[in-house]
Amino acid sequence: LTKAAFARTAQVEDKVGAYITLTEEQALADAAAIDEKRAAGETLSPLAGVPVSVKDNICTKGVKTTCASRMLENFLPPYNATVMDKLHAAGLVMTGKTNLDEFAMGSSCENSALQKTRNPHNLDHVTGGSSGGAAASVAAGEVSIAVGSDTGGSIRQPASFCGVVGMKPTYGTVSRYGLIAFASSLDQIGPFGRCVEDAAMLADVLMGHDKMDSTSVPREYASLTAGMNADIRGMKIGLPKEYFGEGISEEVSKAVLAAAETYKQLGAEVVEISLPLSKYALPIYYILSSAEASSNLARFDGVKYGYRAKDFDGLVDLYVKSRSEGFGPEVQRRIMLGTYVLSSGYYDAYYKKARAAQRAIRADYAKAFEQVDVILTPVAPTTAYKIGEKTSDPLQMYMGDICTVSVNIAGLPALVQPCGYDAEKLPIGMQLIGPRFGEQKLVNAGLAFEK
Ligand code: GLN
Helix, strand or coil: CHHHHHHHHHHHHHHHCCEEEECHHHHHHHHHHHHHHHHCCCCCCCCCCCEEEEECCECECCECCCCCCHHHCCCCCCCCCHHHHHHHHCCCEEEEEECCCHHHCCCCCCCCCCCCCCECCECCECCCCCCHHHHHHHHCCCCCEEEEEECCCCCHHHHHHHCCEEEECCCCCECCCCECCCCCCCCEEEEEECCHHHHHHHHHHHECCCCCCCCCCCCCCCCCCCCCCCCCCCCEEEEEHHHCCCCCCHHHHHHHHHHHHHHHHCCCEEEEECCHHHHHHHHHHHHHHHHHHHHHHHHCCCCCCCCCCCCCCCHHHHHHHHHHHHCCHHHHHHHHHHHHHHCCCCCHHHHHHHHHHHHHHHHHHHHHHHHCCEEEEECCCCCCCECCCCCCCHHHHHHCCCCCHHHHHCCCCEEEEEEEECCCCCEEEEEEECCCCCHHHHHHHHHHHHC
16 A cells, blocks of 8 residues: 555646655555554554645654745754644554745745645645645645645635545644644644545544643543534534635535535534624634734744854844745745734724633523534635735735634634535535534534535
């Protein structure tokens, strides 16, 4: 399997560019070790020997972890993220580290300072982002599962653009220890797969309590794979009217509404619901996530680790030059935005208000989940656009996150899977949102649709 993964990668990687680093030698050694264990009759986990790619903002001991930034271009973490230890313990074989928007800030993978990744369905189009390399590695057949991270849609939107399955788990169910922080209260690691079952199997490996992450939730983590059941008769599915109006392309709306029809035929009950605060989700997200980013990225000062400017005149100049040269334009924009909303005089007007509004968004969802089991929405307003089409207008780029950010604001789980194609044969995805810890419902509903 591992050899096949690298053979396929050798065929397509030139065009797709999913990986920043390939770890073929280590992968073949790991795979051989699994073969030996199997030959010796050891009981192995179901995914033992399966190749998996890992987003390059997850720390891998001794393997470069760049965040697609000049700042960390040569960074070798001295430790593994918890999810890496979990992958190893389950016998999965890491093939390499995948491309992303720098520090996971972006929606098209075009903010990577290191390379371009192209959509395997059409090489002129973006993969989505920020986990564009992860989604592309699965869509191009280089691997069948991948690990990504999602702060405001970074697993779900590239999954949608690349026609694969992706899941953002409930906040606190996957350890963030060793995930290089963007916005700590929103970040969550999650799986990509070619189908719902593959993603669920990988989720089972990733999820679980970890004492190294203070936001990790101690609870029973039942196996999603074991609980899989495609019989969804009687399930109540909500269609929030705010997600099907202005700003969402007709092709996307149509495909998602057709999925709702399919659900009716499968015996689910589909009802219209309202999430009236949806329109505030985008500004809330960009205030909170930038505020946290400005604080989290303060550690990259050219002293402890990462890029250091060559010529500088004193300590302040070292900071300024290292950060100006090490961070790309989008990262600098977020740091400035975040510093602004946290500064005295503006804190109350922006940051504090956004936190209060976050609670209102949570209440909005809580009310909806009194009526329905899961919520069905589009993932993004459009399908994958052309490379370069939106790079000159950051606000236009932010608008593309309108359907995904409220899920992170509310800490909820959501599953994305393909539900059709547009006129150019680019994939359209749909999003199922569940209540906190409602992953099983999402997997079951996803599976029923897929079948
Ligand atoms: N596109 C969003 C942003 O740029 C979300 C990114 C993410 O989920 N990491 O912030």
